[in-house]
């Protein structure tokens with residue numbers, strides 16, 4: 001089945017057209033600066049990258065351009081999969097778009113206002129413009145929906161939890177689900193308790209036992225948990241009250257600071273990109289070295305937390321930008337987990353490949369893999385399953 005996967009943000013729209021049987025990607029791209037001056041579409045087809053300077057006043061125009069561009073591709077679109085950041089209290093799994101399910105995406109949007117409203121608008125536009133095509137909602141939270149209550153519940157009053165739906169929703173669920181699937185294909189019955197480590201500019205860990213999410217490090221929103229590119233991860237919640245009362249920062253200022261000015265960027269005082277930070281540390285920059293040390297420290301700490309939530313762990317999988325590519329960061333995290341019996345083979349760790357692979361020694365108590373994630377393929381496979389071929 002040829003599926004168009006759409007990932008809409010407030011001012012961007014990523015797309016990919018792929019086939020679920022052959023897994024061939026026919027074309028992909030990103031509409032950038034929607035509603036802002038200087039908009040363009042970065043399009044890639046047959047390995048050739050193109051920059052199309054077009055006016056994109058709104059998402060409707062962007063979608064129209066994407067369909068026009070894709071008309072020349074010899075793979076008629078048979079279904080559309082929409083990544084939705086927040087499925088809230090409605091989506092334990094992906095769902096076909098109906099008036100009702102689309103309404104749910106809007107209803108839970110206050111939990112992820114920068115994403116869900118744009119995603120809902122794009123879904124509506126696709127239904128209107130191409131009524132012959134089925135659309136599927138793939139929420140990034142769905143995989144975490146059924147984690148045990150002791151993992152998702154916050155210890156705050158029950159009436160607040162119930163009225164405002166305050167709980168751990170997690171994120172990166174589509175990636176963690178893909179990682180479980182791939183690891184299970186490779187390892188079969190040797191893997192029962194997996195910690196999936198999605199380490200990119202956003203980062204989260206997920207404890208997965210026999211395919212079920214048992215816990216994850218992101219919370220009500222993707223701000224919680226690990227230290228990320230520009231997000232602080234877990235801090236004492238009272239930091240917010242303190243900064244508001246004592247430093248006179250508004251809630252919006254603190255939101256911006258914690259989401260966009262913190263994390264690796266803040267500690268390194270240099271960059272949010274781990275490549276720049278590694279380079280800085282190599283040339284003796286102490287702030288960059290601290291950013292890396294803190295990244296290893298928190299990642300290994302939360303790895304142990306995920307293992308504790310399953311009362312054990314047999315497999316660890318690194319994925320996403322840092323997890324797939326940074327030999328140094330993988331080694332740094334693994335080094336701090338030696339006490340748990342993690343032992344990676346430095347030569348295997350150095351190998352660069354697009355294929356999933358084991359990088360631990362045969363004696364390692366925990367099998368360690370590098371598994372390239374593929375959220376678009378996971379979304380397309382859900383579309384195929386829900387809409388049929």
Ligand code: AMP
Pocket residue numbers: 199200201202229272273274275320321322325326
């Ligand atoms: P993602 O959000 O999954 O696209 O990951 C983005 C992050 O991955 C960037 O901030 C980089 O820090 C990191 N990254 C990407 N490529 C490499 C690489 N070749 N070596 C080290 N880090 C990388």
